Amino acid sequence: MKLLNLKAALVSALLLAALLGLWHAATLPAAGGGGAADMTPEQIEYAKLMGKDPGAQKNSGFPTPAQMGRAALVQLADPFRDNGPNDKGIAIQLAHSLGRVALGFLLACIVAVPLGFVIGMSELLHRALDPFIQVLKPISPLAWMPLALYTIKDSSISGVFVIFICSVWPMLLNTAFGVASVRREWIQVARTLEVSPLRKALRVILPAAAPTILTGMRISMGIAWLVIVAAEMLVGGTGIGYFVWNEWNNLSLTNVMFAILVIGVVGMLLDMLFAFLQRQVTYVD
Amino acid sequence: MWTDAAQRPATASGSSSKGKREMPPSSSPFLKVEHLGKTFVLGRPVFADVNFSIEQGEFVCIIGHSGCGKTTVLNVLAGLDSATEGHVFMNGREIDGPGLERGVVFQSHALMPWLTVRRNIAFAVESRWPDWTRAQVDAHVRRFVELVGLGAAIDRKPSELSGGMKQRVGIARAFAIQPRMLLLDEPFGALDALTRGTIQDELMGIVRETRQTVFMITHDVDEAILLADRILLMSNGHDAPDGAGFRPGRIAEVVDNPLPRQRTRSGLHHLDGYYLLRNHIVDFLVSRAQPPARQA
Numbered sequence: 001m002k003l004l005n006l007k008a009a010l011v012s013a014l015l016l017a018a019l020l021g022l023w024h025a026a027t028l029p030a031a032g033g034g035g036a037a038d039m040t041p042e043q044i045e046y047a048k049l050m051g052k053d054p055g056a057q058k059n060s061g062f063p064t065p066a067q068m069g070r071a072a073l074v075q076l077a078d079p080f081r082d083n084g085p086n087d088k089g090i091a092i093q094l095a096h097s098l099g100r101v102a103l104g105f106l107l108a109c110i111v112a113v114p115l116g117f118v119i120g121m122s123e124l125l126h127r128a129l130d131p132f133i134q135v136l137k138p139i140s141p142l143a144w145m146p147l148a149l150y151t152i153k154d155s156s157i158s159g160v161f162v163i164f165i166c167s168v169w170p171m172l173l174n175t176a177f178g179v180a181s182v183r184r185e186w187i188q189v190a191r192t193l194e195v196s197p198l199r200k201a202l203r204v205i206l207p208a209a210a211p212t213i214l215t216g217m218r219i220s221m222g223i224a225w226l227v228i229v230a231a232e233m234l235v236g237g238t239g240i241g242y243f244v245w246n247e248w249n250n251l252s253l254t255n256v257m258f259a260i261l262v263i264g265v266v267g268m269l270l271d272m273l274f275a276f277l278q279r280q281v282t283y284v285d
Numbered sequence: 286m287w288t289d290a291a292q293r294p295a296t297a298s299g300s301s302s303k304g305k306r307e308m309p310p311s312s313s314p315f316l317k318v319e320h321l322g323k324t325f326v327l328g329r330p331v332f333a334d335v336n337f338s339i340e341q342g343e344f345v346c347i348i349g350h351s352g353c354g355k356t357t358v359l360n361v362l363a364g365l366d367s368a369t370e371g372h373v374f375m376n377g378r379e380i381d382g383p384g385l386e387r388g389v390v391f392q393s394h395a396l397m398p399w400l401t402v403r404r405n406i407a408f409a410v411e412s413r414w415p416d417w418t419r420a421q422v423d424a425h426v427r428r429f430v431e432l433v434g435l436g437a438a439i440d441r442k443p444s445e446l447s448g449g450m451k452q453r454v455g456i457a458r459a460f461a462i463q464p465r466m467l468l469l470d471e472p473f474g475a476l477d478a479l480t481r482g483t484i485q486d487e488l489m490g491i492v493r494e495t496r497q498t499v500f501m502i503t504h505d506v507d508e509a510i511l512l513a514d515r516i517l518l519m520s521n522g523h524d525a526p527d528g529a530g531f532r533p534g535r536i537a538e539v540v541d542n543p544l545p546r547q548r549t550r551s552g553l554h555h556l557d558g559y560y561l562l563r564n565h566i567v568d569f570l571v572s573r574a575q576p577p578a579r580q581a
Contacts, residue, residue, distance in 0.1 A: 192384070193385060195385065
């Protein structure tokens with residue numbers, strides 16, 4: 001097992017090196033191609049006037065790995081800087097995004113888990129609410145944005161709302177499913193012990209359904225982290241999504257790529273967090 | 286210790302007395318089942334007019350083929366299911382729901398897999414005596430875990446236990462709330478023969494010592510003969526061969542166990558009357574119980 005892990009890490013490292021090498025080779029400046037040497041000064045000036053500087057190196061404009069690395073170092077050197085709306089450090093932008101995700105996600109938990117409990121317990125409510133859920137669930141959360149902006153009149157809270165609306169469905173459905181499929185014997189044990197409904201909900205049904213509920217939360221968090229970038233691109237102001245859009249407007253592809261990398265890493269960490277929580281509540285039957 | 290069960294006031298917690306038929310307390314048996322019937326398909330009741338009674342401290346087994354409704358009878362006694370007709374009285378009070386005075390051991394042990402053995406039993410003990418301190422609960426739990434010989438495994442999860450150990454925990458949980466009656470739904474059905482024998486001995490020891498009243502479902506004739514003071518033979522519902530219509534399942538016969546109460550599993554087959562009793566029950570199951578296959 002240890003050996004396998006080692007081998008896998010080695011292959012990963014080799015793949016990374018190969019990708020970086022490929023990237024480096026693809027972004028090398030094109031060689032030669034009529035330098036300024038054999039041109040008269042008039043020709044050079046004419047070329048410059050036409051926007052073709054013969055002295056400048058020709059390349060695609062796509063950053064090289066080295067440039068990208070330098071940009072990352074610059075960003076990481078001062079992650080907490082705040083020089084006005086268009087120049088905030090990556091950590092500040094991340095904090096804004098994570099704050100919105102956390103708030104929207106928490107609100108979704110507060111709504112989805114109790115509601116899912118009720119739906120899971122009552123076949124009537126399940127059937128009654130099912131059409132609404134089925135229609136609302138496939139709506140892209142960003143489609144709510146205009147409505148949210150119009151009614152809430154605050155771009156930041158609208159972002160939170162969009163996170164709420166996209167994370168509520170997986171949690172709701174998984175909670176309802178988990179609660180509905182709690183083994184009948186456990187409920188019967190609680191009944192023969194004359195356990196009060198609240199105690200039954202908290203001590204029997206909740207732990208029994210917890211792995212399923214956590215799975216729903218993990219899916220929700222994954223979706224929320226996907227959506228926050230798009231939402232922040234739309235509403236602007238702060239956040240990692242806004243950062244990406246702002247750096248695109250600055251034509252700083254290095255910063256855009258750096259931000260993409262950060263989004264990926266943070267998403268992975270969030271997923272690992274929920275995987276950990278999932279393991280804590282999982283039981284072997 | 287548990288012999289005080291009889292003196293303990295009836296636990297009426299959780300079950301109101303409204304709409305209950307009161308029985309005259311004098312000379313009535315501990316548990317009385319009157320005209321019990323259950324119908325799922327109209328005109329073809331699973332069983333009907335089931336009558337029997339159980340005395341305090343008696344061990345009664347019910348035996349019959351699958352589908353005769355014996356689990357339904359047990360669930361009605363437990364209060365987990367309701368009968369279509371008839372009544373069940375315990376100590377003169379009608380049973381109308383599950384309650385702490387009846388402990389149930391489920392066929393599938395029904396332990397909560399996210400709790401350790403200790404917490405599983407503590408959950409029951411805390412439900413029975415909500416105002417006990419942590420230390421009281423723990424001492425009580427420990428006593429009953431040790432009673433079934435699982436002291437060393439008290440902090441293990443059910444998934445780390447063998448099938449027999451799990452069923453022991455289920456039995457300890459049912460005993461720990463010190464119920465007035467114990468209901469066992471084929472508790473050893475899923476165990477191998479060796480484990481089954483050991484736990485039968487243990488159960489018999491505890492029941493004899495505590496004079497616990499027990500109602501138990503079994504498929505195993507020897508198990509019934511070993512454990513029970515009386516054996517109820519239940520037949521399946523079937524269409525009468527002469528075309529006289531449908532006959533619901535019923536208690537076809539009640540057999541008193543004539544063997545001495547101090548019997549052991551190993552000496553059982555040497556006792557006088559053992560084979561007579563065994564043959565009688567097996568004959569019933571083979572020729573008179575109307576198992577489902579013969580109805581087809």
